Amino acid sequence: MPAMSRPTSKDVAHEAGVSQSTVSLVLGGKWTGRVSPATARSVHEAAERLGYRPNQAARNLRLGTTRTVLLMVPTLTAPFFGPVYTGAVRVAARHGFGVVAYVWPDDAGPADSPFAAPREAIDGILASSMAVDALAEFRGTPAVMLDSDPSGTVPTVGFGVADGMRAIVAHLAGLGHHRIGHVAAAVDQWTFRARAHALATEVGALPGGALSRTTSAIEVTSAKAAATRLLTRPDPPTALVCDDDLIAAGAYKAARTLGLDVPSDVSVTGFDDVLLATALEPELTTVALPAEEMGAQGMQTLLELLDGRRPPRRVLPGVLKVRGSTAPSPPPRRAARR
């Protein structure tokens, strides 16, 4: 045979001397009692010989389903999304679904063509940490939003972010802190707005509570600068509450550069509990967010949705991990000098 294209089920049928239907039945595993074992074997052999693999596009078209779910995330560079994916895959696999990750928005832009391939050949969408309007162009596709604004009509799985902040403030207050600095993530996501709101509320309710606030990119250099701003104020905070573990790492650097010890001069807390949290010295007090569980429950929710059910809104509690970066508030001191 000369250079030829990929074999189809027709080729297999011809090779095995049977009809296309028989090939489909056999290869689809639905042949017992309908096709003789001998025929089945010869079909398998023919398929093997030809290196046949079914065309998914045809299959999807015929079946009207892809058994594939798209996990839409704003970035794959944050350590948070790996576990989310892993959790989603775990439950998807049990139901014969595949999960594929997709970063949105991407550089391709929607202007290119209204036919953006990977976004459509799917049965459902799991969208993590996005604004609701991200789903606008997917209307009609069943979707579940993760770690996002729960006020919309789309089912969500969220974290108990406010409770997490509450736990941090309670912990800090118990150590005698009441001048708190918030190094907030300069990222326009619901979760960070919720964190800021909860923190402000909690510190406001604290006797003598004083909150200072600045924002930072989720990145060490920027976080160091931001923390430095807070720490060099006239009446500096004794504890820095950071929106993310990576920001906390920047706060450590700021403190050290200013000659302050973590935690005896200044306490630092993070959020997420990624690998970095225990790689740091001292290990970081932070709120662990069950990212993998979020992926799992998100997929669970999506599966229920695809099943025609009305899944409940789910909220996963964050867990405060007290480690070495928080300690009793030091006696009042002057502002550190740069």
Place this chain on the structure above:
Amino acid sequence: MPAMSRPTSKDVAHEAGVSQSTVSLVLGGKWTGRVSPATARSVHEAAERLGYRPNQAARNLRLGTTRTVLLMVPTLTAPFFGPVYTGAVRVAARHGFGVVAYVWPDDAGPADSPFAAPREAIDGILASSMAVDALAEFRGTPAVMLDSDPSGTVPTVGFGVADGMRAIVAHLAGLGHHRIGHVAAAVDQWTFRARAHALATEVGALPGGALSRTTSAIEVTSAKAAATRLLTRPDPPTALVCDDDLIAAGAYKAARTLGLDVPSDVSVTGFDDVLLATALEPELTTVALPAEEMGAQGMQTLLELLDGRRPPRRVLPGVLKVRGSTAPSPPPRRAARR
């Protein structure tokens, strides 16, 4: 209209009072000069009204292409793969391709069904950090391997891993180190075998060079234990070469627990230069691997392959980043006590 399924181009045609072909032409953007502007407008309006979105499966079947590439990675939890994805997307977007990430092997297992959906409805595969046989079940699909054994027949894009190790050893030797400990990653990947081999060769070529070696999972606790083993030997190394930045973080912890200062008592190096490297104190001397560039060049290579060309093998140099974790070798000392 009662509860109905998703509209098709036929529905749009009917709504606009034109034929299916006209709808396809208009919505595909190939209408100028072939369809009157008025007709085109009414098609667009009808499509809008109905919330029409084309069925990708049908489109893919008809066109025989998906303009989608699968990025296969062993995990999404390692910080390395985010940039690889990002780089791949960057060049894919320029060519109208989408990129979708897929972790393999996954829990689904191949036993479930020979028809694994997401793996097939694609034009090509970018497989990162995998054994060659990972591609076995994808035979026929154009593929490029990243950071993998280059000895096979599949085109590859790799890192100059050996040169990176060479640079590390040269740097360390220049500081007077010759007793080197290798905290190797206990991961069966080509890149780590290449690192081990290069390091052994380089240290072997060093006057008085002595290499000790142990392995560790790519994870802080395991790395700490591994580094401790090396550091508590009778004639301990003065420098620890770690296969990964995260392992280096564990080495820091081991040193501190043993009362050793990094870098004055023991130098530590990493590999990769992920965010963590500069979050640590002292900042980590490591070899930066251009992960994003690998993704970009990998996609470039795949595009060439899809184009029927025979792309060259590409190698990207690692760059030694000298930071605070390496210093001149200390005078000989006794083994540290646990």
Place this chain on the structure above:
DNA sequence: CTGAAAGCGCTTACAG
């Protein structure tokens, strides 16, 4: 136990 036929929803020559 096996085959012929229809049809999933597109796109693209081909006619007119």
Place this chain on the structure above:
DNA sequence: CTGAAAGCGCTTACAG
């Protein structure tokens, strides 16, 4: 400028 028809490669009733 517009439409009717074929066909991409499957799967699934339906006949026999």
